[in-house]
Amino acid sequence: MNYFELLAWLGIGSSHPGGFPATQQNLEVIQVKAEDYVLDAGCGSGLTACHLAKTRGCKIIAVDINPQMVEKACLRAEKEGVSHLVQFKQADVNNLPFADNHFDLVIAESITVFLDKVKVYQEFYRVLKPEGRVADLEMVLLAELPPHLRRQMEACFGSDTNPLPPEEWLNALTQAGFQDVMIKNPQRMKNNGNVIMNELKKDWVLVKGLAEKAAYLPSLITRLQKNAGFMKKNRAYFGFGLVCGRKPTPTPPPKKAGFRDWIRQALQWKYTRSYSTKVL
Numbered sequence: 001m002n003y004f005e006l007l008a009w010l011g012i013g014s015s016h017p018g019g020f021p022a023t024q025q026n027l028e029v030i031q032v033k034a035e036d037y038v039l040d041a042g043c044g045s046g047l048t049a050c051h052l053a054k055t056r057g058c059k060i061i062a063v064d065i066n067p068q069m070v071e072k073a074c075l076r077a078e079k080e081g082v083s084h085l086v087q088f089k090q091a092d093v094n095n096l097p098f099a100d101n102h103f104d105l106v107i108a109e110s111i112t113v114f115l116d117k118v119k120v121y122q123e124f125y126r127v128l129k130p131e132g133r134v135a136d137l138e139m140v141l142l143a144e145l146p147p148h149l150r151r152q153m154e155a156c157f158g159s160d161t162n163p164l165p166p167e168e169w170l171n172a173l174t175q176a177g178f179q180d181v182m183i184k185n186p187q188r189m190k191n192n193g194n195v196i197m198n199e200l201k202k203d204w205v206l207v208k209g210l211a212e213k214a215a216y217l218p219s220l221i222t223r224l225q226k227n228a229g230f231m232k233k234n235r236a237y238f239g240f241g242l243v244c245g246r247k248p249t250p251t252p253p254p255k256k257a258g259f260r261d262w263i264r265q266a267l268q269w270k271y272t273r274s275y276s277t278k279v280l
């Protein structure tokens with residue numbers, strides 16, 4: 001079972017740095033309005049999307065590539081009474097099944113860290129309306145990771161795991177075309193595993209059948225402990241923050257000269273000529 005399959009099997013709700021408390025802090029900063037049309041890219045089991053629908057009343061489409069995640073997220077939306085606001089779909093964020101200029105806001109949490117950042121941000125850019133915003137909670141590298149630690153990180157979270165230093169996250173957004181790029185709510189990785197565990201325990205999608213799952217696959221507990229242990233031991237290398245940007249309004253092409261401009265130019269030319277003739 002790879003890391004994503006493990007998360008999907010568990011139906012884990014906030015599998016990103018800082019857990020659900022970080023999501024809540026970020027939502028304060030993002031200031032989502034009821035009229036915003038939001039895409040949650042790589043939504044997992046839908047905890048953030050359903051919370052957003054309940055607390056802001058906005059319409060959300062949330063996508064994940066893993067069908068098990070999508071199934072659990074749909075169940076969550078139904079049970080929490082927000083199916084009329086949030087719709088879950090199986091889709092790849094590299095190739096989103098939406099038209100250009102579709103959303104006001106794209107949110108993502110711990111997904112681009114595993115993917116080609118510029119490619120995914122270009123896709124976010126495409127589906128955002130002009131002046132639309134992207135807000136992506138991702139792991140940030142605070143110091144160069146020695147090769148043996150990089151190998152351990154990849155063994156825990158998958159071989160594509162690649163957190164970037166802050167300036168490289170911002171470069172990726174800029175390369176995709178975004179403006180006003182900045183990292184909001186930057187934080188160091190804290191040793192707050194207990195806080196996150198307490199939050200996770202409140203998530204019924206995760207807790208449902210957890211004991212049976214652990215009994216069925218005892219190596220699961222060891223695996224989760226190994227991942228948590230790696231982050232705890234090496235937390236000096238890692239932080240996280242909300243990577244933000246805005247899609248600019250396209251500048252209109254220069255206006256073609258019309259009849260009025262043509263007359264103006266002709267008169268100007270005539271005036272300059274007669275003036276320069278007099279001077280001569």
Ligand SMILES: C[S@@+](CC[C@H](N)C(=O)[O-])C[C@H]1O[C@@H](n2cnc3c(N)ncnc32)[C@H](O)[C@@H]1O
Pocket residue numbers: 004007012013014015016041042043044045063064065066069091092093094108109110111114115
């Ligand atoms: C670490 S989890 C984070 C899930 C959720 N955003 C959260 O914070 O709980 C990463 C998620 O991204 C999904 N994912 C990975 N690659 C994807 C892709 N190319 N397109 C859409 N989802 C993807 C995985 O299935 C997984 O649910």
